[in-house]
Amino acid sequence: MHTIIEPFRIKSVEPIYFTTREQRELILRSAFHNPFFIHSKDVLIDLLTDSGTSAMSSNQWAAVMLGDESYAGSPSFFKFENAVKDITGMPLVIPTHQGRAAEKIIFSILGSKGKYFLSNTLFDTTRANIEFSGAEGIDLVCEEGKHPSIPAPFKGNMDLEALRREIIRLGAEHIPMVIVTITNNSGGGQPVSMENIRATSKICAEFGIPMFIDACRFAENAYFIKLREEGYADKPVYDIVREMFSYADGCTMSAKKDAFANIGGFLAMRDADLALHCRNLLIITEGFPTYGGLAGRDLEAVAVGLYEVMDEHYLRYRIRTTEYLTEKLIAAGVPVMQPAGGHAVYLDAKAFLPHIPIEAYPGQALACALYLEGGIRGVEIGSLMFGKYDADHQLIPAALELVRLAIPRRVYTQSHIDYVAEVIIGVFEKRRDIRGLRIVEEAPMLRHFTAKLEQID
Numbered sequence: 001m002h003t004i005i006e007p008f009r010i011k012s013v014e015p016i017y018f019t020t021r022e023q024r025e026l027i028l029r030s031a032f033h034n035p036f037f038i039h040s041k042d043v044l045i046d047l048l049t050d051s052g053t054s055a056m057s058s059n060q061w062a063a064v065m066l067g068d069e070s071y072a073g074s075p076s077f078f079k080f081e082n083a084v085k086d087i088t089g090m091p092l093v094i095p096t097h098q099g100r101a102a103e104k105i106i107f108s109i110l111g112s113k114g115k116y117f118l119s120n121t122l123f124d125t126t127r128a129n130i131e132f133s134g135a136e137g138i139d140l141v142c143e144e145g146k147h148p149s150i151p152a153p154f155k156g157n158m159d160l161e162a163l164r165r166e167i168i169r170l171g172a173e174h175i176p177m178v179i180v181t182i183t184n185n186s187g188g189g190q191p192v193s194m195e196n197i198r199a200t201s202k203i204c205a206e207f208g209i210p211m212f213i214d215a216c217r218f219a220e221n222a223y224f225i226k227l228r229e230e231g232y233a234d235k236p237v238y239d240i241v242r243e244m245f246s247y248a249d250g251c252t253m254s255a256k257k258d259a260f261a262n263i264g265g266f267l268a269m270r271d272a273d274l275a276l277h278c279r280n281l282l283i284i285t286e287g288f289p290t291y292g293g294l295a296g297r298d299l300e301a302v303a304v305g306l307y308e309v310m311d312e313h314y315l316r317y318r319i320r321t322t323e324y325l326t327e328k329l330i331a332a333g334v335p336v337m338q339p340a341g342g343h344a345v346y347l348d349a350k351a352f353l354p355h356i357p358i359e360a361y362p363g364q365a366l367a368c369a370l371y372l373e374g375g376i377r378g379v380e381i382g383s384l385m386f387g388k389y390d391a392d393h394q395l396i397p398a399a400l401e402l403v404r405l406a407i408p409r410r411v412y413t414q415s416h417i418d419y420v421a422e423v424i425i426g427v428f429e430k431r432r433d434i435r436g437l438r439i440v441e442e443a444p445m446l447r448h449f450t451a452k453l454e455q456i457d
Contacts, residue, residue, distance in 0.1 A: 004320045007313040008410055011058065017041050024372050032452035033368050033437055035377045044375030045412065045420055047405040050343045051216075052098075052256035052263060054409035057308055060260060060301045067297025072288050076296035076303075080266075083303040087238075088215075088245040090268035092275040094282055095292030095299065099216060099254025099265040100125040104132075105281050106212075106252065106267060109274070110176035111135035118166055119179040119214075120158040121145075121186040124385055126179070126214060128446050135176075138166060139399070142196075145187045146399060148348040151338040153228040154193040156184030156221075158200045172207040181214040182221035182244070186381055188402065189217075189322070189341020191224035194232065194243060201247035210249040210271070216257040218244065220342030223315040237310045250274075257343070259305035260409055264298050318342070321407055321417060328421040334428045343406055347424070349382060350401040353434055358383055358397045360436025360456055366403045366427070369434045374423030378405045384439075385448040 019027070019042055031037035035048060046053070056064075068074040077095065084093045096102045103126050111117070111133025122130065122137045130137040140162040144152035158180060167175060180200055184190045197213075204211040222240040226232050232240055245251065250269030255261045269275055279289045286293035294302075308314070319342060326340035335351035349363035356362040363382035370376045379385075382401035390396055405420065427434075441452040 004317055006410075006413060007311070007317050008057070016044055018044065019375055021372065024375060028368055028372055032440070033364065033455065034448075034451055034453060035367055035371060035379065036449050038371065038377060042375075043371075043377045045416055046377050047344070047407060047420070048377045048379050050257060050406040050408050051254060052261070053411065054256075054260040054262075055411050056260055056262065056301060056305070057410075059308070060304045063300035063304045064297040067295060067300045069296045072290055074290055074296045074299070076299040077290040079303040080299040083306045084266055084268055087241060087306055088251060088268045089242055090245065090248075090250065090270055092269050092272065094267040094275065094278050094289060095294055096265045096267065096282070096286055097293030098256060098263060099214075099252060100129065101286055101293065102252040102254075102265050102267045103129040105278050105285065106177075106250075107133045107135070108281060109277050114174060116166075116170050116175050117177055117179060118163060118175060120156055120181055120192060121184050122179065123181065123185045123214070124446060124448070126181075127386075131445065139186075140166065141184065141187050141399075145184065145190060148188065148337045148346070148400065148402070149335060149351070153339075154191055154196060154224075155339075156182070156187050156190035156192045157196040158192070160196070160199055160203065163200065164203055167203070167207050167209070172209055175207075175209050178204050178209055178211045179214055180211065180248070181216075183217045183224070183342045185216070185343075186386070187400070188337035188346045189344045189404075190337075191221045191228070191342065193229050194225050194240070195229065197244055197247050204249075211247070212269075213245065213248045213251040215245075215251040215253040217343055218253070219258045219309040219315060220318065222310075223312070223319060224342065227319070237312055237315065241310065255302040255305065258309045259302045260308060261298060261302045261305050264294055264302045266292075318409065324414070325405075325407075325417050325421055328418075329424060332421075332425045332428065334424060337402065345405045345407075346381070347378075347403040347405070348401070349380070349403050352403075352428065353431055355432065356434065356436040358401065359395050360438065361453070362436065363401045363403050364453065365434050365437050368437070369427050369431075370403070370423060373427045374419070376405070376420055376423055378403050380404075380448065384451060 113134035115135040142157040255264035322340040335348040337346035353362040363380035386398035
């Protein structure tokens with residue numbers, strides 16, 4: 001078998017600014033030990049997010065030049081709308097400037113105090129928008145998804161027994177929606193099986209609850225189904241995608257992920273009455289329904305990217321990239337989420353830094369150590385991002401303590417990934433030198449974006 005190569009040629013490059021360890025010490029301190037405050041020019045390999053950081057293709061850039069900026073009825077919108085309708089099978093399409101805007105609209109309409117949104121796992125902005133409405137989000141990931149080091153093919157699955165139990169306990173009338181996140185970002189980028197999507201949809205239909213898909217990484221999830229689920233090996237990814245969406249009543253999507261775009265998102269659904277309410281709120285907050293806060297050129301780029309992402313040569317390379325890095329780390333004894341996720345590699349910070357207690361945020365400490373060692377920027381997905389406080393202001397930790405290294409699409413080469421592995425292994429060998437952190441300033445919601453921390457002596 002030949003080496004799996006990047007299925008593209010590079011036509012434009014961006015220089016990397018190299019820093020010394022001494023410079024990074026000062027940068028990290030001035031950033032209050034929060035990678036979100038680090039200027040991007042001071043980052044060698046930026047794995048903070050795969051959202052909006054992809055390299056667009058020549059076809060996407062060509063489409064940008066076709067963008068029509070008419071306020072209403074732009075032909076760029078109709079290309080976008082037709083692409084979303086074709087891929088999702090959903091007749092009602094509402095553009096937004098990014099995924100969290102779609103979440104804000106749908107949860108503002110459906111959420112309120114006393115309501116509950118059930119999910120395999122909610123990501124940060126999804127949960128924040130649910131909580132901002134007054135509602136509560138509840139994660140029901142399968143048992144396999146709670147154990148980072150134990151491989152299983154579909155660790156992103158919904159716990160079906162728990163879903164049925166929670167619906168009965170809370171009452172279906174108090175649950176406006178069940179959300180299936182594909183792939184399961186907070187759970188290590190792990191896929192959800194078609195069988196699980198189908199079964200979740202059936203339970204929702206039984207209780208009269210709409211099921212929506214958080215579709216940010218729909219193509220990656222479809223390719224995992226093709227690789228791992230019986231009966232799908234010979235099916236085209238497009239057909240798998242269409243089947244996934246056929247079980248849903250609607251979806252939200254950040255097109256900054258699996259559509260390769262630098263900005264954009266959408267809501268798609270089957271309920272005309274709900275769509276009417278969403279469009280009314282869209283006009284107030286985002287823009288007219290045929291642009292939704294996006295330029296025509298962005299709509300054009302998304303329409304092209306939604307099809308490009310389903311190319312199986314690309315998906316094979318994409319999934320192999322995360323596998324390659326994960327395998328190198330496992331060989332060195334580094335605790336990492338297994339098997340590899342679709343868009344990112346997740347370090348198990350709790351196992352990586354057992355000497356740092358949860359209340360000293362080992363995930364954040366590890367993220368800082370990676371930047372200090374090699375200029376790599378990742379993000380903590382643990383108790384800084386998802387932790388809560390009890391009545392005595394004691395930390396209620398997150399279920400998992402991870403550091404996500406999200407790999408932008410079509411941006412880095414194999415030598416970049418080799419460098420990332422070397423830095424992680426170097427940090428692992430010196431892990432006992434890493435100290436915990438304490439929060440000195442935080443916001444009431446989404447605190448990980450702007451929290452300021454300091455090292456504990």
